[in-house]
Amino acid sequence: MxxxxxxxxxxxxxxxxxxxxxxxxxxxxxxxxxxxxxxxxxxxxxxxxxxxxxxxxxxxxxxxxxxxxxxxxxxxxxxxxxxxxxxxxxxxxxxxxxxxxxxxxxxxxxxxLGRSVTVAKFDANAEGWNGVPGAPTYGHYRWMRRLLAVVAKPTAGLRCLDAGCGAGWVGIEAAKLGAQASAFDPSPEMVRIASDNAASEGVPLDARVGFVEDVPFKDPFDLVLNSGVISFAPDADDYLNSLDALVAPGGTLVIGDLNPLARGFKRRRKRPLLPARELNGIRRDDVEQRLRERGYHCEGRWYYQLSFPIPEMMTVSEQRWNGLGCGLALLANKAATAIDHGVGSSMASQFDSWILKLSKAP
Ligand SMILES: C[S@@+](CC[C@H](N)C(=O)[O-])C[C@H]1O[C@@H](n2cnc3c(N)ncnc32)[C@H](O)[C@@H]1O
Incomplete structure (x- = not known):
């Protein structure tokens, strides 16, 4: 023994x-x-x-x-x-x-998936998640996450919350599109970076420390953006109940995360070790079903690619072509997912991430 x-x-x-x-x-x-x-x-x-x-x-x-x-x-x-x-x-x-x-x-x-693990992990790697200009994953942070805010189409003055904001790029993009943006994240370091990023982009962002399950804001929001966070939640139903409480009646929720159906993730499952978050990923249709049960109506579904080669293409585009290719890549991504939707999700395995846009009953 x-x-x-x-x-x-x-x-x-x-x-x-x-x-x-x-x-x-x-x-x-x-x-x-x-x-x-x-x-x-x-x-x-x-x-x-x-x-x-x-x-x-x-x-x-x-x-x-x-x-x-x-x-x-x-x-x-x-x-x-x-x-x-x-x-x-x-x-x-x-x-x-x-x-x-x-x-x-x-x-x-x-x-x-404990709270202290999440805070320690993101505090320690906060700069990495922000994205360093010139690094291969830079485009990933600066451009693909933009898609979420673009999909949300916030109108001027809309009260918007970036829940689990990380470096804040999704909320910052919403603020640039006219929303009155707030944000929170459990990692104080990420919140500091999000505030700095907003200041350097010249937009106001009320950024605070908190968890979706323990929110640092009292009143619900017209628009809640939630990108890449649900797979960190130890209990998806508790998490969605808390997220739901953040959305005002008649408001909009735009949620996205990694796609466990993606070919890349399936290949990685042959490795003996995987991050808990990757094992904890939820399918888009599963999240949609859980939100329907909470009174939401789905207005749009997308898949998109966060990993190779899209971020790399976007980085080159940003550095050499004045960002021209970024818009094209986003458009191509939107077109591919629209086709996917049209033919019934047969392309789900091609994309590593998904987005849902849902409206809450008034
Ligand atoms: C993959 S990053 C995504 C950051 C940002 N939303 C984006 O799309 O760039 C995940 C973020 O979720 C945060 N997070 C993890 N669990 C959370 C929870 N239960 N509530 C709120 N945020 C959480 C982490 O601290 C981290 O900053």
């Missing part, structure tokens, strides 16, 4: 004390599921021998949605330990005695 005392280098790497983690030997992982594991606490599952990536990917899928595999530790027969993680792979200092084993560091869903 493996105990925490055997796993010093792994615990050191996780920066955990022995009492903070449970170690469980799993003799037969082929039938292990998240339901069998339960939601309880953080643990290290110890599988005998070396387990291949595809087998680990299948196990990760069976453990979700109750639990998230955050890292893999491979212990060789000689006692060397290699860490596989989303952030960085590493050979650990020190050795672990005993046979070859594969360890999975598993967190409960509530932990993996």
């Amino acid at each position: 493996t105990t925490t005392a055997d796993l010093g280098p792994v615990l050191d790497d996780l920066e955990l004390q022995a009492h903070e983690i449970e170690v469980a030997d799993v003799a037969d992982h082929a039938s292990l599921t998240g339901a069998a594991l339960g939601e309880s606490r953080t643990r290290l599952l110890v599988l005998p021998g070396e387990v291949g990536d595809l087998e680990l990917a299948a196990l990760r899928d069976r453990l979700w949605p109750q639990a998230h595999v955050t890292a893999v530790y491979r212990i060789s027969e000689q006692g060397a330990v290699k860490r596989q993680a989303l952030a960085k792979n590493l050979a650990l200092p020190g050795e672990v005695s005993g046979p070859a084993r594969t360890l999975l560091y598993v967190r409960s869903r509530a932990d993996a």
Whole structure:
């Protein structure tokens, strides 16, 4: 039986004390599921021998949605330990005695998508999410997110909220189109960046710190924009109830997020480790159904491409062609999704993101 005392280098790497983690030997992982594991606490599952990536990917899928595999530790027969993680792979200092084993560091869903995790993650990478001019993903932040505000078509003076604003580009675009824009995000760093971005773009933006489930504004808004956030929510129904409370009767909600049907995401599922957010992605039709049940009427559905090659094309366009290609790419994207809509969503797998525009009953 493996105990925490055997796993010093792994615990050191996780920066955990022995009492903070449970170690469980799993003799037969082929039938292990998240339901069998339960939601309880953080643990290290110890599988005998070396387990291949595809087998680990299948196990990760069976453990979700109750639990998230955050890292893999491979212990060789000689006692060397290699860490596989989303952030960085590493050979650990020190050795672990005993046979070859594969360890999975598993967190409960509530932990993996917890509030403190979200705040820490976005505070730490806030500058990266803002987008650095010249970087390949720059166009992604500056242009594709514009699509959401453009789809919303805010009229002058409309009270508009960018919920989960990140660097604020969606709300800023709405403000440029004439809306009276407010915004919030759980990450104080993102809120600071959003405020700076609004100031440098010359538009007012009332940006505050808060969660959709714990909102820093009292009154509902005529237009709520929500881009790329629902997949971070531990409970989609709680989240949508809170989002709904932010939309005034007769108001509009424009919501978008990653598309779990996309080919790219399906390919990535062969990897043993994926961010919890990617496993937690919801299909467009599922979100639409949940919002219909809350009294919304769908006015428009789109798919769009956030990853290669669109942002790269837009960056080149912005830098070399004075932005001309950006408008064209957005138009092409809109045309492709209109065709998709016309033929019944047969192109869903071609796009990594979706948008819904819905009106709330008066
Ligand atoms: C992928 S970024 C999208 C940012 C921005 N909406 C955009 O489209 O550029 C996700 C953002 O959602 C925020 N977030 C995560 N969970 C949230 C929640 N429950 N309520 C509000 N914002 C949340 C994060 O802090 C992060 O800034």
